[in-house]
Each structure stands twice: as structure tokens, then as C-alpha cells.
Amino acid sequence: MALIDIKNLNFKYAGNDEQTLSNISLSIESGEFVVICGASGCGKTTLLNLLKPTLAPNGKKEGDIFFLDKPLENHDERQIASDIGFVMQNPDSQIVTDKVWHELVFGLENIGVPSNIMKRRVGEMASFFGIQHLFRKKTSELSGGQKQLVNLASVLVMQPKLLVLDEPTSQLDPIAAAEFIQTLHKLNTELGITIVIVEHRLEDVFPLADKVVIMNDGKVIMADHPRNIGETIQNYPEATAMIHGLPSAVRIFNGLKQVGSCPLTVRDGKDYLREHYTPLEVSNTVPIEPTNEKVIIDIKDVCFKYERDMPDILYKLNLRINEGEVFSVLGGNGVGKSTLLSVISGQRRAYKGKVMIRDKSIKKYKNNELYKHNLAFLPQNPQTVFLKSTVEEDYEEISKVIGYSKEEMKKLINDTLNRLGISHLAKKHPYDLSGGEQQKAALGKILLLQPSIILLDEPTKGMDAFSKKGFSDILKEMKKQHITILMVTHDIEFAAENSDRCGLFFDRNIISIDETTEFFASNTFYTTASNRIARDFYPKAITVEQVIAEAKQSERRYVQSDEK
Incomplete structure (x- = not known):
């Protein structure tokens, strides 16, 4: 029964x-x-x-x-x-x-x-x-x-x-x-x-x-x-x-020959590669090209606590973000990652240290100058950005604040809805949307501000894989426009696929900042399942696509050596 x-x-x-x-x-x-x-x-x-x-x-x-x-x-x-x-x-x-x-x-x-x-x-x-x-x-x-x-x-x-x-x-x-x-x-x-x-x-x-x-x-x-x-x-x-x-093991299986039984776990994936492919002596993964070295966010010895008699959440934190790069911050729950974004965005004020945006302290920005076509912040809870009864009305409100004409506003809203694939949600109340749909709708509201710096707090939370792929494409477009992205995320795979550099938040500070491939390839837990599967074969492969590419390359070499 x-x-x-x-x-x-x-x-x-x-x-x-x-x-x-x-x-x-x-x-x-x-x-x-x-x-x-x-x-x-x-x-x-x-x-x-x-x-x-x-x-x-x-x-x-x-x-x-x-x-x-x-x-x-x-x-x-x-x-x-x-x-x-x-x-x-x-x-x-x-x-x-x-x-x-x-x-x-x-x-x-x-x-x-x-x-x-x-x-x-x-x-x-x-x-x-x-x-x-x-x-x-x-x-x-x-x-x-x-x-x-x-x-x-x-x-x-x-x-x-x-x-x-x-x-x-x-x-x-x-x-x-x-x-x-x-x-x-x-x-x-x-x-x-x-x-x-x-x-x-x-x-x-x-x-x-x-x-x-x-x-x-x-x-x-x-x-x-x-x-x-x-x-x-x-x-x-x-x-x-x-x-x-x-899971990565299943995606690797589907991206290769689909020979034998489908692997499900990291251990299965390792066994699958061991059985069908050979290790490469030199990794073929292509490192991400270095970004423009112009520093756009400069955080110097920042300290922050919520109350005078409470412990520091941020302590002598230093971080420099270059123009046009995607920087991801990873770490455990409750360590201070979201607090860091609220301090950078000016929502909270550090009691010590400096937060510089474009070589100017955020304290010196006046009359919303910090936010107009400059810096935008998407918080962890997307519901907090909605004020109106429909997504479209919310978008119209933000367009009015920025000062677009009616024609500009209509075109920008339609372009944003189409870009995110949420045109069918325009007439719906934001609270009636699923978690992933709310996340995309909130992101659209941020994009309407046309900022040059975007702070994202768990932007892929509740998103399905297809939506994440679309969001990745948007990040790539923004990089071409030299828009700077600082992202706090628990989504390791997404960070590996889209970041230029990553850092781990630990003990009130950001440690171990490195280029993305080096960051994940040297970690044990804060790394992708793809890397855990393939690190004995292709040590620098940190995404499913990289593992598949290197496996195919090693297969070709294996076949060529057999022919000789």
C-alpha cells in the first residue's frame, strides 16, 4: 500500500x-x-x-x-x-x-x-x-x-x-x-x-x-x-x-560516451574516469584572463560590530576589487559575509577603517550620488526590494526614480524582462512568485538601475539550473561592459564557473584570495564536486565542462598511443 x-x-x-x-x-x-x-x-x-x-x-x-x-x-x-x-x-x-x-x-x-x-x-x-x-x-x-x-x-x-x-x-x-x-x-x-x-x-x-x-x-x-x-x-x-x-558525476557521464553504468557520487565519478580515461600530465584548462587592474572598491582595515559591547563581525578587513572583475566571497553561515556587503553599500557604517569607491570614501558621497548609475545592492531576501503590487509596477517605480522618459522606461523594462525570461511574470504580485522567480525579478530591478558596481548576496538562491545558465550569460555581458561584481554565495559551482577571483571568509576577515582555478583546486571542502572527481586525473579542472574537455583530450592521446 x-x-x-x-x-x-x-x-x-x-x-x-x-x-x-x-x-x-x-x-x-x-x-x-x-x-x-x-x-x-x-x-x-x-x-x-x-x-x-x-x-x-x-x-x-x-x-x-x-x-x-x-x-x-x-x-x-x-x-x-x-x-x-x-x-x-x-x-x-x-x-x-x-x-x-x-x-x-x-x-x-x-x-x-x-x-x-x-x-x-x-x-x-x-x-x-x-x-x-x-x-x-x-x-x-x-x-x-x-x-x-x-x-x-x-x-x-x-x-x-x-x-x-x-x-x-x-x-x-x-x-x-x-x-x-x-x-x-x-x-x-x-x-x-x-x-x-x-x-x-x-x-x-x-x-x-x-x-x-x-x-x-x-x-x-x-x-x-x-x-x-x-x-x-x-x-x-x-x-x-x-x-x-x-550532480557533476551524472553530467560528466552525459557529456562523454555514456558507457556502462551512470555514476552518481564523487566516488562513482572517480571510478568512472579511472576505468575509461587516463590522467593528463599537463592540464589543458585555460585560465581566466586577468581583468583591468584599476581598483574600483578598496576596503582598508575595516572593523564593524553591531553594538558597542558585542564582538567584532569584521576586524581589520582589507579587500581590493578591480574594475570589471567578478569576485566571489565564500564561507560558512553567520560569519559576516552579508554584513560586509551592507558596510560596502553604506547601509551600515564601520567604526574603524575606510571603504573607498572609485578612490572616494563612501562617507563623502551625497544625495544618493553613491547609488545613481553607480552602486547597487541585491540583498539575500529578494522580497525586501519589492514595494508595489506587480513586478511591472515595481520596475516602473524604479525607472521614475532614475528619471527615464516614458519611452525609455518602457523599452528598458521590456528588455530587462526578456533578458531574464520573466515577461510572463510582469503582471503578477512579487510575493506570488516562487523563490527562484522572485530572485530573478529582484535582479531585474537592480539591472534597471544600470549600475557600474553590483553587490550580490546569494543571487542564485532558489534558482534552477537553466536560470543559473541565463544569469551566467548576463554576468558575461556585464563583464564586457566593465561592470564590477562582488558576490557572496554558497553556490560553489556557480562561483567556479563565473568568478575571476575568490576568497574565503573566516575569522572576521577574507583569507586565501586567489585566482578561481587555483582557489578551488587547492581546497578540500570548499571546492566543486567536479574537482573532487577529477583532481587525481586533471588537477586544474574545476567545472564539469573542463573535466569533459580534458577527458576527451586524454582519450585521444590514449588512442594515439595505442595506434603507435
């Missing part, structure tokens, strides 16, 4: 003529680990929300969702609250109390669990997750990774049969994200909890799945074991765009 059985499900939002979900039929067995992926706006989150009655959106639903062989709507609400747990994308959206221990008991109190059982469950769950040291802490003091772990623990203390997660790692650094996914794997294998997770970052979660579901335009295109997905995805034209979002 299937735990969840979805039959001919259709859904459209209230006031919307378009179908968000179309003829979805999907069966999820008890104990399965199911990964759902697809482009932003394809209906993944809507599908998940329909699995949790209290989160179900307002609209017209057709078809059936059965839970334990009984229509979902016929189950007792109190029981469903326990049986189906839900973890949201944004950790802060789910936290409702001020203390960790309050958060853990909140759900149990609401369903009337006796005090002695409640205490036992909470103690057991805190021990399982290793969060005893956080038990008395304020939730506001936790890092993003800790908050998400507390959210997960507060759901699991209810002893659910089904755990549903909507992009739970989107705001976590790579190490915290990998640890979170391994925790889910442990819950699935040791406790037998059925897991359904929507993710764009598939590197860690894809190999763990019993079933991968690929969605496109509100439909299920593929639903199969991950290895079968990797081996057959090119036979499904509607799903081929998803190849760019699959």
Missing part, C-alpha cells in the same frame, strides 16, 4: 486561468526517499503544499490525493498535523517562538501531548540531533544551519510518517547543507521515515533517492531511480534542460 497516492491531480490558483499542476499521478511508497526537481515555477512547491492541508493554497483542485489509502481531506486534522511534517525553505518563516526549547515543545503542546511524554520526546530528539547545547538559546541567536536543524527537530518530535521539505538547504553553506542532507538520510534509513524533498542543489541529495521526479510546466516528465534518470534523461526533450542541474 502506497503512503501517498496522487491520481490525476490538477490545480489552478484562484483568479488564475492557467493550470499550475496538470494531470499529476504519482505514487510514494512507505519508507521511500523521493526527490522532486524542475525549473522554478514548474509547480513543485504547489504540489508539496497540497500534501499538507493547513498549507494548501486557495484555488480549484481536481483529482485525488490519498494518504494511507484514504482521501487526504477525510483524515482527522489533529492526526494529520502529527503524521505529515513540513520543513520550509526559509528557516525564519517556520520559527514561531523565542527559545529553542519552546520551539521543540510548541507542536506537542498544541495537540495535547501529556507533559511526561512531551519531555521525553524533546530530550530524545535533542540528543539525536546533538543540539543539547542549543536547548536554552534564543532562536534569534542561531545560525541558518542551526535554525533549520531546530525546525527539523521540532517537526520530527511529532513523530510524522511523512516528512516533506521545500528546498531546506537553499540558505545553508555547502558544509551545513551536506550535513543536513546526511541527517535526512539517517532519518530515512534508521527510522524508516518517508521523505519527499524539493531541491535545486542535487549534488548531495540525488544519489540518496529511491526515486527522482522531474517536473516541467506543471507536469511530471520523469519518475525513476536516479541512475536510470541519469542514463535516459537525454531521451526526454522536455527534461533535458535539467541535465545542467544534475
Whole structure:
């Protein structure tokens, strides 16, 4: 008997003529680990929300969702609250109390669990997750990774049969994200909890799945074991765009001969290269050409703390960014990366040191001179940049502020919408968009400012692989225009593909600044899966494309040596 059985499900939002979900039929067995992926706006989150009655959106639903062989709507609400747990994308959206221990008991109190059982469950769950040291802490003091772990623990203390997660790692650094996914794997294998997770970052979660579901335009295109997905995805034209979002080992397999079984993990990828290719003595990767050496951002001995009696977040930080380069800052959650951007943008003021933009202290810029066609900042939460009822109205507002004529404004807005592939979102409320769509719409608003310096805080958060590729093209265009990009990101693969230089934020400062290839090729954890797969064969290959190119080159040499 299937735990969840979805039959001919259709859904459209209230006031919307378009179908968000179309003829979805999907069966999820008890104990399965199911990964759902697809482009932003394809209906993944809507599908998940329909699995949790209290989160179900307002609209017209057709078809059936059965839970334990009984229509979902016929189950007792109190029981469903326990049986189906839900973890949201944004950790802060789910936290409702001020203390960790309050958060853990909140759900149990609401369903009337006796005090002695409640205490036992909470103690057991805190021990399982290793969060005893956080038990008395304020939730506001936790890092993003800790908050998400507390959210997960507060759901699991209810002893659910089904755990549903909507992009739970989107705001976590790579190490915290990998640890979170391994925790889910442990819950699935040791406790037998059925897991359904929507993710764009598939590197860690894809190999763990019993079933991968690929969605496109509100439909299920593929639903199969991950290895079968990797081996057959090119036979499904509607799903081929998803190849760019699959784990590096799968992409390397698809980019080469597709001989044998599709590798899923780094270890599989290493074995695949070892079996079919030979190492190169000299790397053929082409280093990124050096950028113009004119310094555009110069940070000198900057110190910052939020309050007088609090520790420094930034301490004697020095950084120089050249005109026209893309510089990426990586590092753990809560170390100060976003704070750095807020100081550079003038939103927060350092108590010591200087922030120079174009050889001029930001303190000396007057009357929005710093921002008009000069510097723009896209914050981590894209919702904070929206003020109007539709994306188009928001864009018109920013155009008026800059002083464009009506004709210029109309052309710039249309060009920006088309450039980002979001023309169909122009009439929608920004808050009705998916996370990835909000990110693209917010980026469009920044581009309308036509700045020469752009600060980006987690710009690819919630973006699908196809959207990231489009964003990469935009970054390349901006580089040609000598626009300077300073980007804080957890997206290692994106940073490797698009940065000129990278630095690691650690201990209140930016350390180990280096050219991108050298930076990633010498790291152990803060490096790409491609490099971990190929470093014994092609040490300087840090992207999937570079690994494929070098593997083909080594294959040619191997064939030539055989002929001799």
C-alpha cells in the first residue's frame, strides 16, 4: 500500500486561468526517499503544499490525493498535523517562538501531548540531533544551519510518517547543507521515515533517492531511480534542460560516451574516469584572463560590530576589487559575509577603517550620488526590494526614480524582462512568485538601475539550473561592459564557473584570495564536486565542462598511443 497516492491531480490558483499542476499521478511508497526537481515555477512547491492541508493554497483542485489509502481531506486534522511534517525553505518563516526549547515543545503542546511524554520526546530528539547545547538559546541567536536543524527537530518530535521539505538547504553553506542532507538520510534509513524533498542543489541529495521526479510546466516528465534518470534523461526533450542541474558525476557521464553504468557520487565519478580515461600530465584548462587592474572598491582595515559591547563581525578587513572583475566571497553561515556587503553599500557604517569607491570614501558621497548609475545592492531576501503590487509596477517605480522618459522606461523594462525570461511574470504580485522567480525579478530591478558596481548576496538562491545558465550569460555581458561584481554565495559551482577571483571568509576577515582555478583546486571542502572527481586525473579542472574537455583530450592521446 502506497503512503501517498496522487491520481490525476490538477490545480489552478484562484483568479488564475492557467493550470499550475496538470494531470499529476504519482505514487510514494512507505519508507521511500523521493526527490522532486524542475525549473522554478514548474509547480513543485504547489504540489508539496497540497500534501499538507493547513498549507494548501486557495484555488480549484481536481483529482485525488490519498494518504494511507484514504482521501487526504477525510483524515482527522489533529492526526494529520502529527503524521505529515513540513520543513520550509526559509528557516525564519517556520520559527514561531523565542527559545529553542519552546520551539521543540510548541507542536506537542498544541495537540495535547501529556507533559511526561512531551519531555521525553524533546530530550530524545535533542540528543539525536546533538543540539543539547542549543536547548536554552534564543532562536534569534542561531545560525541558518542551526535554525533549520531546530525546525527539523521540532517537526520530527511529532513523530510524522511523512516528512516533506521545500528546498531546506537553499540558505545553508555547502558544509551545513551536506550535513543536513546526511541527517535526512539517517532519518530515512534508521527510522524508516518517508521523505519527499524539493531541491535545486542535487549534488548531495540525488544519489540518496529511491526515486527522482522531474517536473516541467506543471507536469511530471520523469519518475525513476536516479541512475536510470541519469542514463535516459537525454531521451526526454522536455527534461533535458535539467541535465545542467544534475550532480557533476551524472553530467560528466552525459557529456562523454555514456558507457556502462551512470555514476552518481564523487566516488562513482572517480571510478568512472579511472576505468575509461587516463590522467593528463599537463592540464589543458585555460585560465581566466586577468581583468583591468584599476581598483574600483578598496576596503582598508575595516572593523564593524553591531553594538558597542558585542564582538567584532569584521576586524581589520582589507579587500581590493578591480574594475570589471567578478569576485566571489565564500564561507560558512553567520560569519559576516552579508554584513560586509551592507558596510560596502553604506547601509551600515564601520567604526574603524575606510571603504573607498572609485578612490572616494563612501562617507563623502551625497544625495544618493553613491547609488545613481553607480552602486547597487541585491540583498539575500529578494522580497525586501519589492514595494508595489506587480513586478511591472515595481520596475516602473524604479525607472521614475532614475528619471527615464516614458519611452525609455518602457523599452528598458521590456528588455530587462526578456533578458531574464520573466515577461510572463510582469503582471503578477512579487510575493506570488516562487523563490527562484522572485530572485530573478529582484535582479531585474537592480539591472534597471544600470549600475557600474553590483553587490550580490546569494543571487542564485532558489534558482534552477537553466536560470543559473541565463544569469551566467548576463554576468558575461556585464563583464564586457566593465561592470564590477562582488558576490557572496554558497553556490560553489556557480562561483567556479563565473568568478575571476575568490576568497574565503573566516575569522572576521577574507583569507586565501586567489585566482578561481587555483582557489578551488587547492581546497578540500570548499571546492566543486567536479574537482573532487577529477583532481587525481586533471588537477586544474574545476567545472564539469573542463573535466569533459580534458577527458576527451586524454582519450585521444590514449588512442594515439595505442595506434603507435
